[in-house]
Amino acid sequence: MQDYSEKLQEVTNEQLGRHLVVSERVEAGETLLDEQPLMVAPHWECGQLKCAQCMQESYIICRKCQVYPLCMDCSDHDAFECDFFASGAGSRISKDLLVKHYSICALLKLLLLLEDPARRDQCQPLVNRPITLEDYRDKDGMWQEHEEQVVRPIISSGLVEALPEQHLTSDILHAHCIRIDSNAFEVTARDGDMLKGVYVCGASLPHHCVPNTVVSLDEQFNMKLYAAVPLETGTVVHTSYTNPLMGTSQRQHQLRLTRHMDCACSRCLDPTELNTHMSSMKCRDCSDGYAVCELAGSGDWRCMSATCGAVMPAGDVHELLGEVGSALVNAKGELEAYESLLAQHKQLFHPNHFLLLDIKQNIASILRAATLMNSLNDPCKKLMQRRVELCADLLPVCRAVVPGISKLYAIALFEYLVAFVELTELQFADADVSKKEYVALLMRAREVAKEALELLQFEPENSAEGFLTERIGMELERIESDLMKYGKL
Structure with a gap:
């Protein structure tokens, strides 16, 4: 609806x-x-059974249909799905279907929606959208993954024979998989796991x-x-x-993969990416120039400095991006590995380059956990200062790439706010800052909190951002309390 x-x-x-x-x-x-x-389902690769009703982790099976998983809090699920396997056309299908092949869950849900007379019409706008299968065959292995994880298990299960009016073939099943992927948003279950909502x-x-x-x-x-x-x-x-913190070539790759399209928006056609330089390289021939991609030409990178104009071959840039990307994967959450990557490559990229931002975000995340685990001493204070600096680096980029009301910017503000307040309170407790300086820093934090709350004011109360609003409100109350105690409002 x-x-x-x-x-x-x-x-x-x-x-x-x-x-x-x-x-x-x-x-x-x-x-x-x-x-x-229309439907909410786990990702194709999900191996953990999810409750068919609330989508939280499940370790038991519905007693009636003996196919769908349920959790301890849910006693039933969709009546049509349950009846289909309990006494309908699917009653002869193996009861361990989802236990053995949970990857079929999303497609199975769509097939049963199409079978349900009460819900069938709701699916028509989705299934009527034409799919050119030849555009997707062998694209980065996605077709083969669908084939092995979803299509073959569906066909071998007997579901095709149990749904004769849908005239299901291998190609039709592949087309449905593509439709699900192309019309899905990432949604978060109550237990924090990521699902797909169509x-x-x-x-x-x-x-x-x-x-x-x-x-x-x-x-x-x-x-x-x-x-x-x-x-x-x-x-x-x-x-x-797409993820707004990706560079242009990475966003374009994601769009081709998931939606089979090339984007020609204002950001994609701007080699500076709205003056953020999120894909810009440090020029190798001059000390202060940055090279951007010649989008309409050879695809090479050319220095923007009027006195330089040096060219970096596209092949060299892509090779470097691949190397750093692989190193990021291999870092595996280790702080020293990320810091080493940042030190090694910050002279090669613009400070706002998406790969450097990715490294900084990983470091900030690790430091957040580290400050909680360490006692409040000088080494911890240094970790806090580092985290504040990294969070601050992200703010102007988030503001530029998603203007107006931006959840991305609001969340970045929150991360900065928490780090900034924790550091400020510790500095004041250790007499590193005077009462006057402390009040000035708190007033700055108050403005950050208010800006974040303003950006999140339209979010539903029972959403993740709604809960974040409550957290920011609590931070603001603490700030206001200390301002009342130590300074004039």
Whole structure:
């Protein structure tokens, strides 16, 4: 089920197909779409059974159908799914189907939705979208993974014979897998595990690497789409299906893999990536120049300095990116390995390069755990200072790549706020800063907290960001309390 804002209208053109445009000015924060998921399921590679009702970890099986897993808190699940295996066409299928082949769970859910007369129509916008299978065969091994983990187990299980009206073939099953992947958003279960939620309307929005909307998901996986910036009449409503902290070539690769498209948005066509230089290389021939990719030309990197203009061959850049990317994977959460990577490569990339940001985020995450484990002494204080610096480096990039109401920026502000307040309180306790300096630092922290709360004000209370709002509010209360105690507001 979905509910559109009255300020939107659906239009169709050759470039975007069916899409939404603004028919009346929309203010930032206004809700544009409310949608319940068509389905929520584990990822294909998930090996841990999930409760068919609440999607938390499960170690028992439904007593009625003897196929679907349940948790200790749930006694039943979808009636049609249960009846299908308990007494319907699927009753002759092996009861350990999901125990042995849990990777089929998402496709099985879609097939039974299509079989259910009460839900079949809800699936039609999804299954009616044409899929050109030749575009996906042998793409980075995805086809083979679907074949081995999902399609073959479905065919060998007897489900094809149990669903004769769907006329299922290997190609149809592959097409359904692609549709699920192409229309899924990452959603978080209550136990923190990542799932995929399929949203027929939300996932049909055109992509833009600088989205003008915000996607929010509550604990029941309901989607709320609201405006990130004011939208004028005639504006196309779009979202982003990539990680905004990726560089252009990495975002393009992800889009080709998951949505089979090339992006030509304002960020992708700007070699500086909105002046963030998230893909820029340090010039090898001059001391202060940075090289950017010649997007419309050879694909080589050319120094932007008017007095230099040196060229770095694309092959050399891609080889270096591959080496650093592999080293990141091999670092395996070790602080020294990440710090070594950063020291080794910071002279080769722009400070905002996405690989350096990735390394810094990993270091900051490790330092967060380290400061909790260590006693509050001088070495811990140094770790805190390092964490504050790393969190601060991320803020301007997050602000630039997702303007307007930005959850990415709000979360980055929160990480900075917590690190900054912890360090400030320790410095004051150790008399490293005076009372006057402490008050000034707290006032700065208060502004950070207020900015983060303002960005999260439109989030549902029962969403992950809603809970984050509560946490930030608690931090703000502590700050206000110390300001009352040590200084004038």
